[in-house]
Each structure stands twice: as structure tokens, then as C-alpha cells.
Amino acid sequence: MSAGHSVESTEAPYYFVPAPSVHPATGSLALLFFGGGMVMWVNDIAMGPWVVLAGVLGFLFVLYQWFGDAIAESEGGMYSRRVDVSYRWSMSWFIFSEVMFFAAFFGALFYTRVFTTPWLGNFDHRQVLWPAFSAVWPNQGPAGVVEAFATVGPFWLPTINTALLLTSGITLTISHHALRENLRSKCITWLAITVLLGLTFVCVQAYEYYHLYTELNLRLTSGAYGSTFYLLTGFHGFHVCLGALMLAVVLRRLIKGHFTADQHFGFEGAAWYWHFVDVVWLGLYLFVYWF
Missing domain, CATH: 1.10.287.70 (Helix Hairpins)
Incomplete structure (x- = not known):
């Protein structure tokens, strides 16, 4: 069902x-x-x-x-097993669309770093367009166009957030297994911890943004580096909020006595989405903060 x-x-x-x-x-x-x-x-x-x-x-x-x-x-x-299959396919295609959404932004980051930056640094561009341009990543853009800014490393806030999300994936899995074993109290406890970890992630990211704006002068207008950084991390943060909302609704339903050990796709669908959010963050952590 x-x-x-x-x-x-x-x-x-x-x-x-x-x-x-x-x-x-x-x-x-x-x-x-x-x-x-x-x-x-x-x-x-x-x-x-x-x-x-x-x-x-x-x-x-x-x-x-x-x-x-x-x-x-x-x-x-009112739902039959055919409706259950419909829900599963719908959630699968929705997550696939989200994969393509983030693939576009990762593709933009890859294209900018691997192709555009070297092209703009070749002899013709430097002589004709931007003589003072430095073809390294991250860069300050053409001289005098972008305000000076500092780049972001993986320590410590991004690493803390990585630990938070990975831990939330573990707690969510524990909660799911507890539901399948019909241990409702254990399921509720671990799911509540998962939601709390997700909200903590958002708070840490908000603090990171404040630090970047006020101390590093890294803004959305800070050239290609600033725009790709905030689009990738910002949209991911939005998806964390959406996933936390899904899990919070599931948590409320569990508290009200909904779901059984055999019939709980509402839980599973939200869990699929949350694990997808975890995987996207690992890509961000590697390609935005480390590389």
C-alpha cells in the first residue's frame, strides 16, 4: 500500500x-x-x-x-499496490530530475575550470581582451572587474557539515530498520535525531555564509568562482531544508501511529531523497572545497 x-x-x-x-x-x-x-x-x-x-x-x-x-x-x-508502484516510480523519476539539476551545475563548474579559464588565459585573449588575467582557479576575474576575495577551504565548517550529513544517513538507516522490525519508539527517536542533524547542517551553513560575506568578501558576484560556489552550495542547502521537511512530516505521522512494518513507503520515499542529498554533498565537498 x-x-x-x-x-x-x-x-x-x-x-x-x-x-x-x-x-x-x-x-x-x-x-x-x-x-x-x-x-x-x-x-x-x-x-x-x-x-x-x-x-x-x-x-x-x-x-x-x-x-x-x-x-x-x-x-x-484507498491505495492499492498499483498505486504503491506508481508512487515508487514517481519518486524515482523525481530524484532522477534532481540528479540532472545538480549535474548541470557540476557541469558548469567543470567547464569553467577545465575549458573556459585556460582559453581566457591564452596568448590571444591576454593580449587583446584582458592583459592582466591570470588563468588559474580560482581566479579574481579580469583585473579591476571583481573585488578581491578569499577562497574557501574544507576546514572546518564544511568538514563539520560533512560529518553531520553522513551521521544523519546512519541514523536514518537505523530508524528505517527499527520500523521494519516494528520498534516504533526506537524508529521515532532515531528519525528525530536525523531531523535535528539536518537542521544543524543548515544552521552551520548559514553561519558559514555569514563568515564568507563579512570576512572573506566572497559573494555571488565574485566572478565565476563565487557564482558556482553559491549556486551549488545554496541549492544543496535548499534541498536539505526540503528533505528535513519531508522527514519531519514522516516523524509526525509516526508519532500519530501511521505506517506499519510492511507498509511505509512515505518513510522510504523521504529516506531515498535524504540519501540523495547526502551523496550530492559528498560531491560538493570534494570538487568545491577540496579541489
């Missing part, structure tokens, strides 16, 4: 199709507010931050309502 209900009953004899819902429309409206607010914010329009806040709160409200409907359907025994 798909999302993992806790009702012991016979399998639904049909493929459940939900009634038309307003949630996609209201979710799109909230995202429109968020996007429009961001445009106003970066253009220094005073109401921009408030429009962004309205979009975020509106979207969270839509998610709360939407999750509630899906959970009610699952707990009501």
Missing part, C-alpha cells in the same frame, strides 16, 4: 484516482508571489521581501493541506 497506511484491511480493488483539487492552482499562485517578490527584492522595491514572505507562507499552507489530503487517502485504505 502506497504511502504506508496503518489500517489493517484488504487491498483496495481499484486504482484510486483523486477528485479534482485546487491545490495545484493555489500552489502555483504562491510560487508566482514568491518569484515576483524575488524580482522586486533584487530590484530594491520595498514591498519585495513582504511579497516573498507571503509566497513562502502561502506555499507552506498549500503543502500542509495537500499532504493532509494524501495522508487521509492513505490512512483510509
